[in-house]
Amino acid sequence: xxxxxxxxxxxxxxxxxxxxxxxxxxxxxxxxxxxxxxxxxxxxxxxxxxxxxxxxxxxxxxxxxxxxxxxxxxxxxxxxxxxxxxxxxxxxxxxxxxxxxxxxxxxxxxxxxxxxxxxxxxxxxxxxxxxxxxxxxxxxxxxxxxxxxxxxxxxxxxxxxxxxxxxxxxxxxxxxxxxxxxxxxxxxxxxxxxxxxxxxxxxxxxxxxxxxxxxxxxxxxxxxxxxxxxxxxxxxxxxxxxxxxxxxxxxxxxxxxxxxxxxxxxxxxxxxxxxxxxxxxxxxxxxxxxxxxxxxxxxxxxxxxxxxxxxxxxxxxxxxxxxxxxxxxxxxxxxxxxxxxxxxxxxxxxxxxxxxxxxxxxxxxxxxxxxxxxxxxxxxxxxxxxxxxxxxxxxxxxxxxxxxxxxxxxxxxxxxx
Amino acid sequence: xxxxxxxxxxxxxxxxxxxxxxxxxxxxxxxxxxxxxxxxxxxxxxxxxxxxxxxxxxxxxxxxxxxxxxxxxxxxxxxxxxxxxxxxxxxxxxxxxxxxxxxxxxxxxxxxxxxxxxxxxxxxxxxxxxxxxxxxxxxxxxxxxxxxxxxx
Numbered sequence: 334x335x336x337x338x339x340x341x342x343x344x345x346x347x348x349x350x351x352x353x354x355x356x357x358x359x360x361x362x363x364x365x366x367x368x369x370x371x372x373x374x375x376x377x378x379x380x381x382x383x384x385x386x387x388x389x390x391x392x393x394x395x396x397x398x399x400x401x402x403x404x405x406x407x408x409x410x411x412x413x414x415x416x417x418x419x420x421x422x423x424x425x426x427x428x429x430x431x432x433x434x435x436x437x438x439x440x441x442x443x444x445x446x447x448x449x450x451x452x453x454x455x456x457x458x459x460x461x462x463x464x465x466x467x468x469x470x471x472x473x474x475x476x477x478x479x480x481x482x483x484x485x486x487x488x489x490x491x492x493x494x495x496x497x498x499x500x501x502x503x504x505x506x507x508x509x510x511x512x513x514x515x516x517x518x519x520x521x522x523x524x525x526x527x528x529x530x531x532x533x534x535x536x537x538x539x540x541x542x543x544x545x546x547x548x549x550x551x552x553x554x555x556x557x558x559x560x561x562x563x564x565x566x567x568x569x570x571x572x573x574x575x576x577x578x579x580x581x582x583x584x585x586x587x588x589x590x591x592x593x594x595x596x597x598x599x600x601x602x603x604x605x606x607x608x609x610x611x612x613x614x615x616x617x618x619x620x621x622x623x624x625x626x627x628x629x630x631x632x633x634x635x636x637x638x639x640x641x642x643x644x645x646x647x648x649x650x651x652x653x654x655x656x657x658x659x660x661x662x663x664x665x666x667x668x669x670x671x672x673x674x675x676x677x678x679x680x681x682x683x684x685x686x687x688x689x690x691x692x693x694x695x696x697x698x699x700x701x702x703x704x705x706x707x708x709x710x711x712x713x714x715x716x717x718x719x720x721x722x723x724x725x726x727x728x729x730x731x732x733x734x735x736x737x738x739x740x741x742x743x744x745x746x747x748x749x750x
Numbered sequence: 751x752x753x754x755x756x757x758x759x760x761x762x763x764x765x766x767x768x769x770x771x772x773x774x775x776x777x778x779x780x781x782x783x784x785x786x787x788x789x790x791x792x793x794x795x796x797x798x799x800x801x802x803x804x805x806x807x808x809x810x811x812x813x814x815x816x817x818x819x820x821x822x823x824x825x826x827x828x829x830x831x832x833x834x835x836x837x838x839x840x841x842x843x844x845x846x847x848x849x850x851x852x853x854x855x856x857x858x859x860x861x862x863x864x865x866x867x868x869x870x871x872x873x874x875x876x877x878x879x880x881x882x883x884x885x886x887x888x889x890x891x892x893x894x895x896x897x898x899x900x901x902x
Contacts, residue, residue, distance in 0.1 A: 687816035689789055693877060694753055706790050719790045719814050748753055749763065749817070 347640060347648045353729050355380040355636075366699030369734045374519050374547060374678055374725030375703055376569045379633075383572060386632035391625055398624055399598060399615070413624060416631030417614075423634050424564060424581050425555035431587065433614040434622055437578035438546040439469040441565035442513070444580070444617060445542055446473035448590040449563075450511070456482035458510040461539070463488040463496050463525070464715050465518040468708040470544045474513060488514070490715060494521040494670035498529065505537035512541045516548035516564075520709035520721070521670025522653075522678030524548070531561045540586070546570055546578075550727070551649055551676050553642040556581045568626065573633035577626035587613035594619040645728045649677035652726045656735040663739065665746055669716050677726035680707075683742070685749035688722040694748070695722075698741045700734075756870035757877070758817070761825075766817035771810040771827035783898040784813075784887030786879050791815035793823060795887040804835045809888070816880050822868060823884035829865060835892065837861065842885050849878045 353359050358378045361368055370378065390412070396405035398413045414429070421429040435441045450473075454460065460474050464487050478485045486509075488501045496514070505512075512534040516527050527543050534541040542563040545554060549566040556564045563582045569575040582590075592599055592610055599619040601609040610616045637645065656679050660666055665684040683691060688704030695702055703723045706713045713719060724738060775781075775796035783794050793813025800807050809830050811823045830838050844860050847853030851872035855862050871881050879901040890899035 689816035689877065689880060690758070690818065693757065693874060694755065697753055697755060705788070710790070713790070719792070744753055748758065749766070 347644045347728060349648075349729065349731055352640065353731075355382065356729055357381060357384070359729060363699050363701075364697055366697075369698070369700040369730075369737055371724040371726060371730065371734070371738065372701045372703050373550070373570070373727040373730075374707075374723060376575065377550065377572045377727060378729075379574070379629075380572055380636050382636050383574070383629050383632045387574060387625055387629040390628045394628075395625065397621060409624060412631075413622075413627050416627045416634075419631045419634045420566075420579065421581075423554070423638065424549075424566075425557050426581055428584060430612075430614055431581055431584050432579055433582065433587070433617045434577065434579040434627060435617075436576055436623070437567040437569065438467075438544060438565045438580075439567075441563075441578060441580035442470055442542070442544065443473045444593045445513075445563050445582075446477045447593045448617065449540070449586065450474075450477040450481070452589070452591050454478075454481050454483050454510050457508060458483040459486055459504075459506070459508045460484070461486045461488060461501070461504050461509060461512045461514075461534075463514045464490045465494060465496070465521055465523060465709065465712045466513075466515055467519050467544065467546070468710070469546075470513055470515060471711065474511075483510070484508075487711075490523075493672050494518065494523045494716075495672045495674075496523075496525055496530075498526065498533070501530065502533060505533060505539065507538060509534070509537050509539040512539050513544065514541075515544040515546070516554075517551070517676040517678075518670070518709070518712070519547045519678070520707040520712045520723070521672065521680055522675040522725075523670060523672040524552075524674040524676055526674075527561065528559050531559055535560070547676060547678070550637070550645075551642075552646045562586055568630045568633065571630075571633055572636060573630040574623075574626040576623050577630050582613075584613065587617070590617075592616055592619070596620050640728065648728050649726055652730055652732065652735065653677040653679070655732050656724065656726065656738070659735055659739040660742070663742055663746070665750075666742065669718060669721050678723060679725075680721040680723045682718050682721050683746060683749075685746045688720040690749070691722045691742070691745055694745050695738070695741050698737060698744075700738055700741055702738075757874060759867060759870075761864070761867055762817065762821040765821035765824040769811075769820050769824040771824065771831075772812060773810050774812055775808055775810050780891040780894070782887050782891035782895055784883050784890060784900070785898065786815075786819075786883050786901040788879070788902060789816070791819045791880065791883055793819070793884060793887060795823070795827075795884060795891050797888070797891050799835065799892075806830050806833055806835065806838060811884060811887075815883070818871065818877055818880040819883055822881040825865060825867070826884050826888065829863065830888070838892070839889070841865070842889055845885055846882055848872070849881050 396409035398410040531541045540562040550571040565580040567578040596619040692704030778796040780797040798808040
């Protein structure tokens with residue numbers, strides 16, 4: 334069991350039991366066992382305050398935004414924009430108009446690939462990604478490059494799963510139009526030195542997009558300090574409802590970009606001959622947005638900032654260290670991704686069993702982990718594995734749950750040998 | 751403590767550890783490459799068919815995948831060797847419907863023999879494709895699907 338001495342851990346001021354009580358699903362049983370939810374990298378559960386806020390909004394305050402001249406709509410618009418302000422504050426920009434809502438990171442990256450890429454990337458240009466990107470930060474750039482006759486270049490990683498910055502430096506040149514890398518790798522947990530990556534990219538005259546899907550739930554982000562050009566996020570990984578996310582972009586870039594989705598709400602004026610576009614962020618938010626989800630996102634941001642992003646980072650780092658030590662002690666288990674700077678993700682393979690079998694069997698003990706390629710097949714290829722099992726932790730996880738994880742893995746190994 | 755799981759029975763664990771017919775057939779008359787893009791399972795099924803008699807003389811597979819996919823491939827090859835093409839298609843249909851929960855060999859007449867071991871997988875919708883990949887690939891080979899098959 335968790336020994337408080339080995340779990341040196343709890344230096345943070347975070348009360349896990351109190352936090353767990355905020356999450357109704359954590360008291361449910363699955364397969365007759367208490368849920369041990371370790372798939373937070375895929376999606377996170379919702380605290381009562383988010384569930385209640387969404388319900389109250391739908392029950393008492395719901396209305397369309399930016400249109401109606403009646404109170405309900407005016408109030409909904411105000412709440413909607415207040416949520417945008419919360420997102421802006423969370424990511425460290427004073428101007429909420431630099432935040433555009435999308436359905437999540439996938440759509441956010443596609444938006445940049447279209448609205449920036451289709452306008453500014455030309456034949457012969459180069460776009461740089463890394464070898465440890467999610468498919469959402471790979472495929473949109475491949476498609477863009479193919480369409481434009483541009484070239485996709487890839488920053489290699491070392492055997493620990495860290496980007497090799499020297500090689501990145503060599504890839505940069507006056508043809509580099511854009512660099513797109515994640516802040517945290519979803520498959521390995523590596524925290525990339527994005528501030529340095531941005532600085533190097535800018536020195537070469539490139540714009541830099543940071544995929545923040547896996548970082549924004551776990552650490553303090555300051556886009557102005559990073560000086561990145563775009564920073565994406567997914568609400569459902571930050572304890573908010575699914576279907577909402579977005580991105581920060583520098584205003585001068587937003588103003589120069591063409592619309593991605595067109596239709597209502599993103600226009601200034603439409604005649605049958607010609608349409609002029611609204612200013613950002615409306616230009617990039619055609620159609621009725623997911624209003625309720627935006628309100629839920631605001632509540633989720635209040636919740637996590639209430640706990641404190643530094644507290645979250647520190648506690649999750651302790652969980653990571655504790656889990657890493659436990660799993661490293663299991664014979665026949667290999668952790669994939671041993672970067673010095675890691676977020677609370679442990680990806681591993683067993684000599685004895687395939688990740689899908691591991692996932693199905695751990696589920697018998699109520700443990701939810703992800704087995705597969707994590708939408709990061711180039712990462713799997715780089716590390717010579719078809720798939721991994723991934724335990725991704727949140728501040729609502731406990732040391733004891735990692736003890737159960739380790740015991741269950743031992744049972745799987747025994748069964749297959 | 752150990753797992754008592756209807757899916758991972760001893761026979762399946764054994765076929766996973768020691769897959770039968772896990773080899774290439776150099777003189778194969780039919781072959782097909784099958785993938786499950788969701789989980790990355792990847793295999794090739796080889797058949798040596800006597801075209802005059804319409805009988806599978808030899809059948810084998812190579813590839814990577816989970817225990818369910820490997821055991822299913824192994825049991826399939828062992829079961830189909832010597833069967834006619836017609837029988838093989840009937841068995842494919844029954845097996846495919848069984849793992850989807852649309853055919854119950856405990857209640858309906860069938861030709862599945864020990865393949866009934868995979869009945870339990872209908873309780874695990876996320877894993878049915880692991881069991882059926884080899885079978886789709888086998889049919890793909892018989893149907894000359896040169897572009898390969900995919901579970902998606």
